[in-house]
Amino acid sequence: MTAPVTSAIWTSSAIAAAVGGEASADFEVGGVAFDSREIGPGDLFFALKGEQSDGHLYVDDIYTAGGAGAVVSEPVDGPHILVPDTTKALSDLAIASRVRTDAKIIGVTGSVGKTGTKEALFAALNRASMGKSHRSVKSYNNHVGVPLSLSRMPAGCQYGIFEMGMNHAGELAQLTRLVRPDVAIITAIAPAHIGHFSDVEAIADAKAEIFQGLTHEGTAIIPYDSDHYQRLRKAALRHTKKVVTFGFDADADVRAIDVVPAQGGGSLVTASFRDDGEGDRSLCFTVAEPGKHWVSNALAILAAVRAVGGDLASAGLALAELQGLDGRGRRHQIELKQGEPNTGRALLIDESYNANPVSMKATLGQLARENCGGKKIVILGAMGELGDQAQTYHEALADDIVASGAQTIILVGDEMAYTSAKLAEIVSEKLDHTPEISHVAGSSEALTEVAGEIGDEDVLLIKGSNYLGLSKVVTALVGGEY
Template sequence: MKPLWTSSAIAAAVDGQASAEFEVSGVAFDSREIGPGDLFFALKGEQSDGHLYVDSIYEAGGAGAVVSQPVDGPHILVSDTTKALNQLATASRTRTEAKIIGVTGSVGKTGTKEALFAALNRASMGKSHRSVKSYNNHVGVPLSLSRMPAECQYGIFEMGMNHAGELAQLTRLVRPDVAIITAIAPAHIGHFSGVEAIADAKAEIFQGLTHEGTAIIPFDSEHYERLRKAALRCTKKVVTFGFGEQADVRAVDVVPAPAGGSLVTARFRDDGQGDRSLCFTVAEPGKHWVSNALAILAAVRAVGGDLAAAGLALAELNGLDGRGKRHKIELKDGGHALLIDESYNANPVSMKATLGQLASEPCNGDKIVLLGAMGELGDKAQVYHEALADDIITSGARTIVLVGDEMAYTSARLAELASEKLDYTPEITHVAGASEALTEVAGKIGDEDTLLIKGSNYLGLAKVVSALVSGEY
């Protein structure tokens, strides 16, 4: 196999000095992820120094390291390893002829990135590349670029932010041919003056577009005009997706699919070749996933990809860990229950969408929700957590476990709404952390129940999911 990088190419890219000739097949900055043939970047952080782990990466079969001090073993010596990582990312972007797609948004960016990869990888016969996990920050993005094979046809990169100016830096590194904004929501609003400021920060992704690049924006967003104006400052090509009649890629019909998910008919506005339609299935349930699928098809069309192959890929999606993956769990007292894992993150929009989907979820038993507090909402935390109570009532959940300090607002409002709107009394429990939540919910799940787990990642609700799925609780 052709190496990902040679030591001479790395040294030239990062202005470094190679101690020996070697080839690498992968790149990592976490010593625990190093495998045979990998290149290790010994990054220095506020609390750690990668140079302390260089010996272990050679023991794991690492082919070489990028370091700022000499070490025993093949290496590239540079003055600043973080700068070197960005330089290698830049070299990777420069050498490729692949079509590059950048994805951002307040919600849905990781799922959209993964589904877009599946859509393009199917047609390109494995010659597509994407950022793994949620490597979407100032370290994860250059790492993902550095990992991109020179011969791939498509590269898909997720970009995130929680402060203004961060996306501007990332997108200029990625230089996407197509830039997608999935949706705007009050995620990280504690760091911004309002949702409009979040829209402006997300729109920074367009600043890195290549010449004649394409901006893809949500037509149904209340911030549509703001996003459109920002996009037009950077490109003449703006494509919209959504449910409104004037959207360029529009869902004209959506019905439940027999096996779950949605059966969608999408229409593509005339691009010089006439209007066309595509009927396809989205395996993931919920209107938000239909919206994601429309953005994906818009991107596939923009890079000249195979729309039919993309439609087939969307029908075969499996939920991601922490982002909608479904587990059939065995109960200790016998029977089974459905666990919907949304434990990775939460904000007001994603909470509303997920609880709305739960409302329409077929269930022979009871519906249970284990919901964690939503982080980084600043002085609006009380308002958003109180508003969450309405969505919980609508979901039909009879057993409700709430986790985290801010959920005290939700619990109090729920008690008020339940007495006003329900003819039954839901069981509401409020606990401090994940361990107490596991104890509470484990004793409440019955045969054929459906359990939704969702909350901000800092609460560690993924541990609850893991325990229930493995039966180790």
């Protein structure tokens, strides 16, 4: 038997029983991964087979890295569990993890804001549970990421928070039946991935699939201010009687009754909670992340904390301590090293992970409100998966860019040709000043363009779809490698 793992979450016998496999030896594991590069001492490796890769090729590497064992469909040298299908085995282990826990489980989806909401909700519940909360990491929200995240959940957790994503109808239905959430949140509906759908209503229907997995007497949490509120509510009521709304409207169950700028950034919010049998109550708290969209996310988070019986005061404190995620709002003060006039410090806002029409509008709207001692610069990448509506949405982006006050505009990707042309039209017809506008093919060209533009006290926003690799621009600027 291998040496016992500190804080083991699975034994080989329990794994074998869950996945219907045969264990070659007795061992314990403290973590689970399907990427051999993430394996650490005591971890379990799932050797998944894909169209372009086979995890069995990396089994030797995981033992070298200290992996405790592997789930394989072919015999290997080293502790392992042999199964017919490793992908099915991962889902089976996820199901077993969900069955064995008494934790309150929360599922999060939405066209925008789901990763940030998931992370903030984890922080809110983990604070009060003294470390007994678990969540999916990174953006592991698909058909392999969700079961992996479930499999990693320790049996003794009090709370589990899982992000679920989709870009086609039917995908969320499968994921939510694995997660079986006690609480299911939809953050917002937007035309993300609309190239795979007939219209935004179809996206709302696909997001509403999350309610299909709700446990008995589970709670659905939906945005009252959404244009698709009634559609979401009807979908939720097919699976639960408990529907809680959040938003800025007076009729929302959890609503913001006052929002003012907070000292040092973010928002100071007073939220009201509709009577739950103990009388209406309110909570004043700070959201560290700036923007109205983050206030909305915070209301959804508080609604979920309340639904699982969590501590609202602790949640409010956690929201005040939030830090932006890499690629999703993290702020960097960067030292400028190019010589005059590019000396001093500038603020870089990293939104490089993803972009759709709604998130672009919200982020540019926040940029318009940023205090700036220098100039405002944007590097904006094309928005993917918009199908035959790509031109319409990219042209509409031009008005939001102008409203942001950006003086240097760098557009990246083919579809941004539509934005560039529309900006040129607006500049010639409506503006009494001429911003600097450039359109480049990729991230390396964007870095070259911006390197000589950044000055002291400038604000630089970088946002675009992940496939464009704008995170490389962020890494280079933050590391001074430009």
